[in-house]
Amino acid sequence: MTATQELTKNQSLVFDALARADGPLSAYTILDQLRNDGFRAPLQVYRALDKLLDYGMIHRLESINAFVACAHPHTHSHGHGMIAFAICEKCGQVSEFSDDIITGRVREWTNSNGFKQSKTTIEIRGVCANCGTA
Amino acid sequence: MTATQELTKNQSLVFDALARADGPLSAYTILDQLRNDGFRAPLQVYRALDKLLDYGMIHRLESINAFVACAHPHTHSHGHGMIAFAICEKCGQVSEFSDDIITGRVREWTNSNGFKQSKTTIEIRGVCANCGTA
DNA sequence: TGACAAATGTAATAACATCACATATCGAAA
DNA sequence: TTTCGATATGTGATGTTATTACATTTGTCA
Numbered sequence: 001m002t003a004t005q006e007l008t009k010n011q012s013l014v015f016d017a018l019a020r021a022d023g024p025l026s027a028y029t030i031l032d033q034l035r036n037d038g039f040r041a042p043l044q045v046y047r048a049l050d051k052l053l054d055y056g057m058i059h060r061l062e063s064i065n066a067f068v069a070c071a072h073p074h075t076h077s078h079g080h081g082m083i084a085f086a087i088c089e090k091c092g093q094v095s096e097f098s099d100d101i102i103t104g105r106v107r108e109w110t111n112s113n114g115f116k117q118s119k120t121t122i123e124i125r126g127v128c129a130n131c132g133t134a
Numbered sequence: 135m136t137a138t139q140e141l142t143k144n145q146s147l148v149f150d151a152l153a154r155a156d157g158p159l160s161a162y163t164i165l166d167q168l169r170n171d172g173f174r175a176p177l178q179v180y181r182a183l184d185k186l187l188d189y190g191m192i193h194r195l196e197s198i199n200a201f202v203a204c205a206h207p208h209t210h211s212h213g214h215g216m217i218a219f220a221i222c223e224k225c226g227q228v229s230e231f232s233d234d235i236i237t238g239r240v241r242e243w244t245n246s247n248g249f250k251q252s253k254t255t256i257e258i259r260g261v262c263a264n265c266g267t268a
Numbered sequence: 269t270g271a272c273a274a275a276t277g278t279a280a281t282a283a284c285a286t287c288a289c290a291t292a293t294c295g296a297a298a
Numbered sequence: 299t300t301t302c303g304a305t306a307t308g309t310g311a312t313g314t315t316a317t318t319a320c321a322t323t324t325g326t327c328a
Binding site for chain 2: 109117124126
Binding site for chain 3: 160161162176177180199
């Protein structure tokens with residue numbers, strides 16, 4: 001994995017499905033979308049998702065059991081900045097941002113408590129600006 | 135709901151199970167523990183969990199589909215400070231903390247983006263001090 | 269070419285959560 | 299005190315999400 005990742009057929013299909021979508025998709029929704037491409041079983045989706053997560057090309061939203069294509073593919077390929085997600089419960093849109101101060105505060109806590117963090121989830125549930133005014 | 139919440143029988147049973155436990159429990163683990171108390175179906179557990187979440191007496195850990203009794207029952211009954219959880223993937227122990235700066239940064243983002251947040255999840259996965267040195 | 273690693277196909281099963289409907293319990297208003 | 303509504307409960311079926319197990323194929327490279 002260097003600049004762009006060479007993807008296998010299944011990985012490409014799954015990634016494209018997520019990239020096409022205007023919001024997060026569940027694994028089973030992806031499966032249904034890919035039936036015509038030969039997908040028959042959940043594992044085909046989950047295996048591709050695992051790799052895409054490894055490569056940092058997609059994110060998993062823990063609070064809604066769904067997956068999104070990464071919004072800023074270049075930006076945070078470099079660093080260990082944590083990514084926060086704001087998830088609209090009306091329209092499903094997800095906004096992605098990262099904040100060095102939050103990242104720093106979390107790291108301060110983990111350092112002073114001897115906790116080795118591997119992955120950190122920050123998910124804000126609520127209603128986005130569009131849906132709030134409507 | 136004032137100082138302490140008056141709980142129904144099922145709610146008490148579920149809460150006690152979580153309070154007894156030394157770590158997070160899944161809904162189905164709770165169900166199994168309460169078979170002798172007359173529990174027969176998942177819904178009995180989920181309904182109690184929903185109420186206890188309402189009352190702020192327990193938390194749901196989204197990243198592991200499990201529930202814990204609130205560690206600081208008095209502390210954050212007051213405010214809207216977000217709570218972060220550090221979850222050890224070796225021993226399952228969960229540490230709970232809140233940080234005003236993180237809370238503030240999140241609120242800054244939501245305010246400047248017109249996002250009305252309802253619930254925010256911060257979960258740090260990793261290895262705790264005890265398990266890391268062992 | 270032979271051999272190993274990675275990817276794939278498929279069925280079955282496990283784990284997590286909700287729906288639909290019937291019944292019971294309790295408090296407040298008529 | 300009766301009646302009504304809100305809340306809680308019991309139970310079976312079903313829906314949704316994720317993994318296990320095992321067989322097969324494909325790609326890489328010595």
